[in-house]
Amino acid sequence: MNPVAPGHLTPxxxxxxxxxxxxxxxxxxxCGACCGLxxxxxxxxxxxxxLLARRTAQFAGVARNADAIDEFRLTLERREHxxxxxxxxxxxxxxxxxxxxxxxxxxxxxxxxxGNDGIDYRGLSFYGGLACRDYFCPSYRNxxxxxxxxxxxxxxxxxxxxxxxxxxxxLSAIFAAIEARRGRPLAPTEVAGRGPxxxxxxxxxxxxxSWPYRGPGWKGPGNYFFNDGLHPCSPIDYGELxxxxxxxxxxxxxxxxxxxxxxxxxxxxxxxETMLDRLLRALASAAEIAAH
Ligand code: SF4
Ligand code: SF4
Numbered sequence: 077m078n079p080v081a082p083g084h085l086t087p088x089x090x091x092x093x094x095x096x097x098x099x100x101x102x103x104x105x106x107c108g109a110c111c112g113l114x115x116x117x118x119x120x121x122x123x124x125x126x127l128l129a130r131r132t133a134q135f136a137g138v139a140r141n142a143d144a145i146d147e148f149r150l151t152l153e154r155r156e157h158x159x160x161x162x163x164x165x166x167x168x169x170x171x172x173x174x175x176x177x178x179x180x181x182x183x184x185x186x187x188x189x190x191g192n193d194g195i196d197y198r199g200l201s202f203y204g205g206l207a208c209r210d211y212f213c214p215s216y217r218n219x220x221x222x223x224x225x226x227x228x229x230x231x232x233x234x235x236x237x238x239x240x241x242x243x244x245x246x247l248s249a250i251f252a253a254i255e256a257r258r259g260r261p262l263a264p265t266e267v268a269g270r271g272p273x274x275x276x277x278x279x280x281x282x283x284x285x286s287w288p289y290r291g292p293g294w295k296g297p298g299n300y301f302f303n304d305g306l307h308p309c310s311p312i313d314y315g316e317l318x319x320x321x322x323x324x325x326x327x328x329x330x331x332x333x334x335x336x337x338x339x340x341x342x343x344x345x346x347x348x349e350t351m352l353d354r355l356l357r358a359l360a361s362a363a364e365i366a367a368h
Contacts, residue, residue: 093216096224098241100182105231106174107238108181110213112167114239114298115160121235127156128181132172135184140192145185145200161295162307166202180234183208214301218244223251225264230277240281242301249326250280253348257356266359273362276355283331283351289344291334310334317341324348 088095100106107113113124131152138148152169160167174182174189183189185197185208199205215224227247231237240247255261267277285297293310300307309332314321317338322328324345335341 088221093212094219094221094224096216096221096228098213098215098224098228100180101228101231101237102180103175103177104179105228105234105237106180106182107234107241108171108183109238109242109298109301110211111171111181111183112165113171113181114296115162115165115167117159117161119161119297121233124235128171128173129178131169132174132178132184135170135172136191140195140197142200145197149200149202161298162300164306165300165302168201168203170198170201181238213242213244214303215241215244215247219247222261222264223247226251226262226267226277227281229264229268230274230281232278236278236281236285239284239297239299243284243299243330244301246284246327246330249324249330253324253327253352254355257352258359262359266362271362272358273355276351276358280351280355283348287331287333289328289331289333289335289340291332293334294332296332312341314341 089097091097098107113128116124116127134152135148138144149169156167156169170184171181172178172184172189174180174184174186183198185201186192187194187196196205198208201208203211224241227237227241231240251262267274290296291310295307309329312322312325312328312333312335317335319338319341322341322345327348328341328344333344335344
């Protein structure tokens with residue numbers, strides 16, 4: 077998780093690749109996916125909230141010196157040791173809850189975190205200070221600024237935000253489907269605020285949590301977004317289903333789908349179509365209201 081303070085979309089933020097800061101959004105929305113947040117067998121929102129709260133409370137009593145911080149790391153690595161969905165993806169025990177209300181994930185070693193008096197302790201972490209400061213996940217580079225802004229506007233809770241913002245392939249597929257139907261790009265302002273368009277967009281993103289057609293190799297809800305090809309998502313075998321490749325293949329693939337029958341595939345496509353239709357209707361009525 078890199079340290080740049082939250083920036084605005086316009087003008088582009090030159091401090092981050094792609095010009096839009098993604099790691100921290102507001103008091104309740106932030107991502108800690110690259111720190112291993114979702115790489116747990118027990119990765120529901122409640123379970124992760126408890127884990128982060130426990131770490132934060134314990135770290136509050138740790139003296140800020142190298143020995144004590146190292147001891148904290150070793151103790152938590154031992155205590156939290158478990159079978160992981162992605163065994164080679166490090167889970168950093170210094171990811172806790174930050175902010176005045178401790179309401180979002182963040183780095184407990186960051187100079188602005190409680191008790192650190194402006195000192196950057198990230199050099200004591202497994203990855204080291206440089207990696208923690210300079211890592212930017214593929215979404216930074218692969219998603220257009222407008223799509224990043226939509227995700228930031230739509231996700232109002234850290235749990236869904238961190239899961240969705242790191243899904244660059246799924247997001248690209250969803251936005252491509254929306255924009256192909258409309259024949260024009262989706263502007264962040266069209267889904268900002270608390271209207272039906274935002275809610276329909278959030279429903280689409282929430283497919284990430286509730287998708288009923290996950291394959292047996294699905295390791296989620298977190299995905300493995302590093303570019304080392306260690307955990308590829310299996311392609312859908314349309315030949316086996318005796319079906320043509322789906323128009324929604326990029327979305328189905330990114331959701332980790334697998335189908336027992338052609339009938340299931342058709343049901344999955346219909347579910348996506350229904351949600352896209354609902355979103356497009358909400359966008360159209362919002363535009364009509366705005367025109368009057
Ligand atoms: S996964 Fe990406 S958005 Fe999330 S904290 Fe890491 S760099 Fe930031
Ligand atoms: S020290 Fe841990 S929590 Fe902090 S940025 Fe690095 S990996 Fe993330």
